Amino acid sequence: MTTPLTWLYVPGDRPRVVAKALTAGADVVVVDLEDAVAPDRKAYARDATAELLTARHRVPVHVRVNALDGPFAAADLTAVAGLPGLSGLRLPKVTGPRQITGIAERTAPAAGGAPALHALLESALGIEHAYAIATAHPSLRGISVGEADLRADLGVRDDAGLDWSRSRVIVAARAANLPPPPQSVHPDIRDLAGLAASCAHGRTLGFLGRAAIHPRQLPVIERAYLPAPEEIEKAETIVKAATTEQGAQALPDGSFVDAAVVAAARRTLSLARRR
Numbered sequence: 521m522t523t524p525l526t527w528l529y530v531p532g533d534r535p536r537v538v539a540k541a542l543t544a545g546a547d548v549v550v551v552d553l554e555d556a557v558a559p560d561r562k563a564y565a566r567d568a569t570a571e572l573l574t575a576r577h578r579v580p581v582h583v584r585v586n587a588l589d590g591p592f593a594a595a596d597l598t599a600v601a602g603l604p605g606l607s608g609l610r611l612p613k614v615t616g617p618r619q620i621t622g623i624a625e626r627t628a629p630a631a632g633g634a635p636a637l638h639a640l641l642e643s644a645l646g647i648e649h650a651y652a653i654a655t656a657h658p659s660l661r662g663i664s665v666g667e668a669d670l671r672a673d674l675g676v677r678d679d680a681g682l683d684w685s686r687s688r689v690i691v692a693a694r695a696a697n698l699p700p701p702p703q704s705v706h707p708d709i710r711d712l713a714g715l716a717a718s719c720a721h722g723r724t725l726g727f728l729g730r731a732a733i734h735p736r737q738l739p740v741i742e743r744a745y746l747p748a749p750e751e752i753e754k755a756e757t758i759v760k761a762a763t764t765e766q767g768a769q770a771l772p773d774g775s776f777v778d779a780a781v782v783a784a785a786r787r788t789l790s791l792a793r794r795r
Contacts, residue, residue: 522790522793522794523699523700523728523729523791524547524548524580524702524729525547525702525728525729525730525741525742525745525746525794526545526546526547526548526729526730526732526738526741526742527546527547527548527549527550527582527702527729527730527731527732528541528544528546528548528549528550528731528732528733528735528738529550529552529556529584529705529731529732529733530549530550530551530552530556531551531552531556531557531565532551532552532553532556532557532565532566532568532569532583533556533557533558533561533564533565533568535568535571535572538551538568538569538572540735541735542577542578542579542581544735544738545735545738545739546579546732546735546738547579547580547729548579548580548581548582548607548608549577549579549580549581549582550581550582550583550584550610550731551569551572551581551582551583551584552583552584553565553566553569553583553584553585553586553592553596554584554585554586554587554612555612562586562592563595566592566595566596566599566600567599569583569599569600570599570600570603572605573600573603573604573605573606574603574604574605575604575605576604576605577605580607580608581605581606581607582606582607582608582609582610582638583596583600583606583608583609583610584609584610584611584612584640585597585600585609585610585611585612586612587612587613588611588612588613588614588619588623589613597609597623597626597627601626601627601635602627606635607635607636608635608636608637608638608661609623609627609635609636609637609638610638610640611623611637611638611639611640612640612642612666613640613642613643613646613666613669614639614640614641614642614646614653615643615645615646615649616645616646616649616652616653617649617652617653617655617656617657618656619639619653620637620639620653620656620657620659620660621656621657623637624637624656624657624659624660628659634657634659635659636659636661636662637657637659637660637661638660638661638662638663638664639653639654639660639662639663639664640663640664640665640666641653641663641664641665641666641670641689642665642666642667642668642669642670642673643669643670643673644670644673644674646670647665647670647685647688647689650663650688650689650691650692650693651692651695651696653692654692654693654695654696654698655696660698661698661699662693662698662699662701663689663692663693663696663698663701664689664701664702664703664704664731665682665685665686665689665701665703665704666704667682667704667705668704668705668707670682670685679718683725686722686725686727687725687726689701690725690726690727694726699728700726700727700728701727701728702727702728702729702730702731703718703719703722703727703729703730703731704730704731705730705731705732705733706718706730706732706737707733709733709734709736709737712736712737712740715737715740715741716740716743716744719740719741719744719745720744723744723745728745729741729745730744730745745791746791746792746794747788747791747792751788751792752788752789752792754785755784755785755786755788755789755792756785756789758777758781758782758785759782759785759786759789761777762777762782762785
């Protein structure tokens, strides 16, 4: 499939909500066994999720397991790692590469090959080790920022205070040849204008897509990350110019075109095909 733009989180202890999420229009549904589930509901959420994953679904289903150093993660991994409906494991609070290699080695025998792993960096230590985590194992398919925990760990009071950490993770993903990270969730499901503005800022930083916690957030995220008509027109002009004349050149509007600009234009057109 094309690179996802929307990742919809849903609590694992609410099977009916999970079933609705599968038809909500998200590119990926993430069944959450961690923050969204109370401790006394962990076992039920795990069992319900395992039952869901006995079959494949039209929408890729990922599972966010509990904290890797906590009491629930081992049972989570045992329950879901080898099931046919699992498309990926999201690993919270990753702080170093050994956690990734350990999970990859642990889950590979059950499935005949480790499932796709996605690391959530939610602490100062995780951010410091971003590139090492991103290159830890071939099964690691993505990294992203968990902003609520990171904000608390850093003592950040203003949203702009997270931009350096965001950029570091974006650079690490690119350096490791991983897809651009999706943004972390926007916690106010009623603030769609704020969500749109935050997505616009995230896009300028280099994020691609965003996690959501309610279906009403999905179209806002998709609109924000799909190229606007004028961007598509400009990209088409660049690609057309590149096919008619090789090497660096200037367009009629005065903008300069070289190989890097052409590559970016092709990415824009590829993303535009999702419309």
